[in-house]
Amino acid sequence: MRSKRLTILSAALIMLLSACGRENSASVIIAGSTSVHPYAELLAEEYYRLPHGMMVDVQGGGSSAGIMQVENGIADIGMSSRSLKENEQHLWQIEIAKDGLAIILHPSNSVDNLTKDQIRGIYAAEITNWSQVGGADKAIHIIAREDGSGTRSAFEELVMAGSRITPRAIIQSSNGAVRQLVSGNPSSIGFISLGMVDEGEKPVKAIAIEGAAATAENVANGSYGLFRSFLFVTKAEPEGSVKEFIDYVLSPDGQRHLLHEGLIGGAAG
Amino acid sequence: MDAKIKTQSLNLFYGDFHALGDITFDIPAHAITAIIGPSGCGKSTLLRVFNRMNDLIPICRVEGEVFLNGEPVNRADTDVVALRQKVGMVFQKPNVFPMSIYDNIVMGPRHQGVKNKGKLMEIVERSLRQVAMWDEVKDMLKKPGQSIATGQQQRLCIARALAVEPEVLLMDESCSALDPESTMKIEELMVELAQKHTIITVTHNMEQAARVSDMSAFMMIDEHHVGRLHEYSKTDEMFLNPRDKLTEDYITGRFG
Amino acid sequence: MRKFKENLSGRIFFILALSSISALALITVFIFIKGVPFIAEVGLFNFLFGSSWAPDHGEYGILPMIAGTFIVTFGAALIGIPIALCCAVFLAEIAPAWLRNLFRPAIQLLAGIPSVVYGFWGLVFIVPFIMNHFGGPGVGILAASIILGIMILPTVISISEVSILALPRQYKEGALALGLTHWQTIRSVILPSAKSGIVAAVILGIGRAVGETMAVIMIVGNAPAMPRSILDPVRTLTTNIGLEMNYASGLHEKALFATGIVLFIIIMILNASAQYFTRKRSF
Numbered sequence: 001m002r003s004k005r006l007t008i009l010s011a012a013l014i015m016l017l018s019a020c021g022r023e024n025s026a027s028v029i030i031a032g033s034t035s036v037h038p039y040a041e042l043l044a045e046e047y048y049r050l051p052h053g054m055m056v057d058v059q060g061g062g063s064s065a066g067i068m069q070v071e072n073g074i075a076d077i078g079m080s081s082r083s084l085k086e087n088e089q090h091l092w093q094i095e096i097a098k099d100g101l102a103i104i105l106h107p108s109n110s111v112d113n114l115t116k117d118q119i120r121g122i123y124a125a126e127i128t129n130w131s132q133v134g135g136a137d138k139a140i141h142i143i144a145r146e147d148g149s150g151t152r153s154a155f156e157e158l159v160m161a162g163s164r165i166t167p168r169a170i171i172q173s174s175n176g177a178v179r180q181l182v183s184g185n186p187s188s189i190g191f192i193s194l195g196m197v198d199e200g201e202k203p204v205k206a207i208a209i210e211g212a213a214a215t216a217e218n219v220a221n222g223s224y225g226l227f228r229s230f231l232f233v234t235k236a237e238p239e240g241s242v243k244e245f246i247d248y249v250l251s252p253d254g255q256r257h258l259l260h261e262g263l264i265g266g267a268a269g
Numbered sequence: 270m271d272a273k274i275k276t277q278s279l280n281l282f283y284g285d286f287h288a289l290g291d292i293t294f295d296i297p298a299h300a301i302t303a304i305i306g307p308s309g310c311g312k313s314t315l316l317r318v319f320n321r322m323n324d325l326i327p328i329c330r331v332e333g334e335v336f337l338n339g340e341p342v343n344r345a346d347t348d349v350v351a352l353r354q355k356v357g358m359v360f361q362k363p364n365v366f367p368m369s370i371y372d373n374i375v376m377g378p379r380h381q382g383v384k385n386k387g388k389l390m391e392i393v394e395r396s397l398r399q400v401a402m403w404d405e406v407k408d409m410l411k412k413p414g415q416s417i418a419t420g421q422q423q424r425l426c427i428a429r430a431l432a433v434e435p436e437v438l439l440m441d442e443s444c445s446a447l448d449p450e451s452t453m454k455i456e457e458l459m460v461e462l463a464q465k466h467t468i469i470t471v472t473h474n475m476e477q478a479a480r481v482s483d484m485s486a487f488m489m490i491d492e493h494h495v496g497r498l499h500e501y502s503k504t505d506e507m508f509l510n511p512r513d514k515l516t517e518d519y520i521t522g523r524f525g
Numbered sequence: 526m527r528k529f530k531e532n533l534s535g536r537i538f539f540i541l542a543l544s545s546i547s548a549l550a551l552i553t554v555f556i557f558i559k560g561v562p563f564i565a566e567v568g569l570f571n572f573l574f575g576s577s578w579a580p581d582h583g584e585y586g587i588l589p590m591i592a593g594t595f596i597v598t599f600g601a602a603l604i605g606i607p608i609a610l611c612c613a614v615f616l617a618e619i620a621p622a623w624l625r626n627l628f629r630p631a632i633q634l635l636a637g638i639p640s641v642v643y644g645f646w647g648l649v650f651i652v653p654f655i656m657n658h659f660g661g662p663g664v665g666i667l668a669a670s671i672i673l674g675i676m677i678l679p680t681v682i683s684i685s686e687v688s689i690l691a692l693p694r695q696y697k698e699g700a701l702a703l704g705l706t707h708w709q710t711i712r713s714v715i716l717p718s719a720k721s722g723i724v725a726a727v728i729l730g731i732g733r734a735v736g737e738t739m740a741v742i743m744i745v746g747n748a749p750a751m752p753r754s755i756l757d758p759v760r761t762l763t764t765n766i767g768l769e770m771n772y773a774s775g776l777h778e779k780a781l782f783a784t785g786i787v788l789f790i791i792i793m794i795l796n797a798s799a800q801y802f803t804r805k806r807s808f
Contacts, residue, residue, distance in 0.1 A: 007536050007539065007540060010540055061771045061772070062771055062772050063772075064771075064772030065771035065772040067772075068771075068772055068774055141661075141662040143662075146747075146768050146769065147580060147581060147769060147772070148769065148771060148772030148773070164579070164582075166750075167577065167578070167579070167589075167748060167749050167750040168748050168750045168757075168758070169748055170662055170664055170746045170747065170748055170758045171746070171747035171748060171749075171758075171760075171768065172747070173742075173768060177743075180648075181662075181664070184652075184653055184656075184663075185656060185662055185663065187662070188662065320702060322698065322701070322702060325698070325701070350704050350705075350706055351704070353701065353702055353703065353704040354703075354704035357702065357703070358702040360695060360698065360699065360702075362695070364693070364695035364696060364698070364699040366696055366699065366700075366714055366718065367696075367717075367718050368717065368718075376700065376703060376705070376713065376714070377703040377704060377705075379713075380703075380704070380705050380706075380709050380713070381704070426699070429699075429703065430702070430703065433703060433704055
């Protein structure tokens with residue numbers, strides 16, 4: 001009888017142990033937008049080189065994933081490339097930079113310039129052939145991001161104006177993956193972070209929107225209308241090592257790195 | 270009696286091992302020839318020469334001549350498939366295929382080109398009647414062949430072999446796995462079949478050999494472990510008047 | 526003292542075995558607890574037969590994903606199973622020993638390749654190939670079926686081969702002794718006799734295809750819409766969960782668990798059929 005109880009107790013203990021959570025480590029954990037990811041990584045590297053710098057761990061997963069992880073306490077800082085939704089407004093946020101949203105095509109595509117409405121029509125599957133917008137007679141292959149992507153939300157806000165992106169769009173789950181597909185498919189169209197346009201083996205072409213070329217200057221002077229804020233989000237007002245890192249990102253030093261990479265200055269810059 | 274099967278200086282090797290040595294004898298048509306001898310002397314190996322089943326063993330090499338109806342069958346260009354249709358085999362344990370009784374029996378004829386359902390049914394009935402099983406199973410031809418008793422399964426195997434109408438039937442200790450009653454039925458069958466077919470049977474059972482066979486071939490291994498044909502004569506003579514002490518000792522059960 | 530040690534080892538084994546089953550129990554209970562309330566709220570019919578999946582707009586129909594899973598799996602079976610069976614027959618009946626010793630480790634190696642590597646290879650090699658030679662964007666049903674067809678080969682080949690090798694030699698001898706050629710023996714006796722093992726192999730291969738996620742996510746296109754051709758991008762039940770689980774919350778998250786329930790039921794049915802066929806041996 002006693003040994004039977006002992007057996008059951010041990011079994012329960014094993015099950016309990018398997019349900020235990022993680023332990024805290026000293027470094028700062030950042031997760032979220034794949035658009036912000038490369039810049040956050042760069043900043044983390046630079047930060048680590050400073051005399052008092054500590055380890056900052058940067059992960060991807062998409063804007064919504066990052067925000068969720070901040071809510072759950074899994075990540076200290078969430079990266080977002082879209083604005084916060086209503087039910088997220090209780091979180092603390094700061095804009096660290098502005099980023100252009102590039103509409104990319106394969107370099108062989110003869111189309112160089114589109115209006116916002118044309119892009120909307122393409123993504124809503126109202127325009128289905130390149131010939132309808134001045135290109136070759138080929139079906140348009142639409143590439144979009146997953147629902148939780150900040151880039152997708154930004155795109156929907158800036159371009160779609162209430163229309164839905166067609167469910168027939170091919171979905172890829174990062175900027176890099178979208179870019180890679182577009183670079184190999186002459187009939188495709190996709191949207192990525194402006195800073196990512198030149199990051200990759202094969203080239204892609206970022207088209208002009210209503211006459212304005214896709215450059216950081218044009219975003220800064222307002223002629224290129226597609227841009228969004230990169231946000232750092234925390235559960236509550238940041239303190240300690242988290243605050244120190246955010247202060248660094250907003251400092252002239254941190255901002256200089258971001259500007260160097262093609263972003264536009266954030267709330268403090 | 271004319272020779273149905275004839276061997277001439279037959280030698281068989283498994284790689285370097287000399288298994289059968291210089292075997293020369295004639296097997297008469299329409300008779301039962303028993304091959305007897307102690308375990309391991311090569312009886313089954315010899316039997317399998319007649320339908321080239323040893324070809325399945327890559328290291329097996331057969332030298333010498335084997336004739337069926339006067340035609341050589343141990344050549345490289347022999348049509349082994351045609352040979353096996355003329356020389357059928359029943360194995361030690363029943364090896365009924367995992368399919369219906371009907372499908373078992375028509376397996377051979379189907380692959381000989383018989384497609385007509387009526388013709389196939391005729392063959393099934395004829396074969397089952399030959400083994401005296403038709404009345405027993407005629408209403409359950411679609412039942413799995415493996416669902417019937419072991420003794421019946423062996424008779425089914427015989428029926429299956431007979432369905433392709435072979436001239437010779439090789440029986441490799443076909444009764445050793447059966448009960449006495451089934452054994453008796455099959456012995457009666459053998460005698461009946463011998464009227465139209467040539468039967469060669471390997472057996473351990475002295476009484477059986479004495480009962481049913483017309484000719485007996487007694488095999489023994491020599492001092493080099495080569496299997497040889499020690500004595501070959503009419504069964505009655507061999508059992509009443511064995512030529513050799515060795516033969517006498519074996520027949521009377523002193524060894525083997 | 527010996528009796529105590531015997532008892533103790535028995536109990537330790539029992540506890541360890543229990544902990545592996547406890548994982549299964551935990552997962553099962555979890556997905557049902559999270560998924561069933563969702564189905565109750567949204568309605569089973571709307572869930573299974575709704576053709577629009579748009580969680581942001583409150584739409585949770587997984588019909589396109591069910592179709593995606595079925596079509597992609599069917600394609601994988603069409604491509605992989607004939608090749609696997611020919612391979613199994615070749616290995617069991619035809620190949621000389623030295624060739625067998627070359628092939629078998631190669632097939633095992635195929636099984637050891639991580640699925641992300643399959644997906645990557647598919648993206649870099651198969652997708653452009655399809656785009657350039659068949660048209661369409663390259664990602665889609667055809668690409669996924671090809672990759673999955675290759676991925677299920679080791680499973681189907683090894684179980685089929687074992688089933689053939691497990692047959693008593695006497696069947697083959699009996700067939701040859703009747704005057705059948707080797708090919709006729711394979712076709713008319715060996716394969717039908719190994720039928721139940723082969724069917725089990727096929728079902729397990731299909732189960733593998735249904736459950737594969739990583740390789741498929743990279744090359745199937747992930748468009749949650751009913752496909753119109755094999756060159757169309759499509760989404761499967763597994764890739765739906767894989768894509769969205771990182772950020773889903775609330776009802777959306779529960780919907781993904783409900784998708785998990787659907788997958789669970791499909792796999793249970795497949796496993797049960799495989800068990801049924803292996804038990805139903807015809808020896």
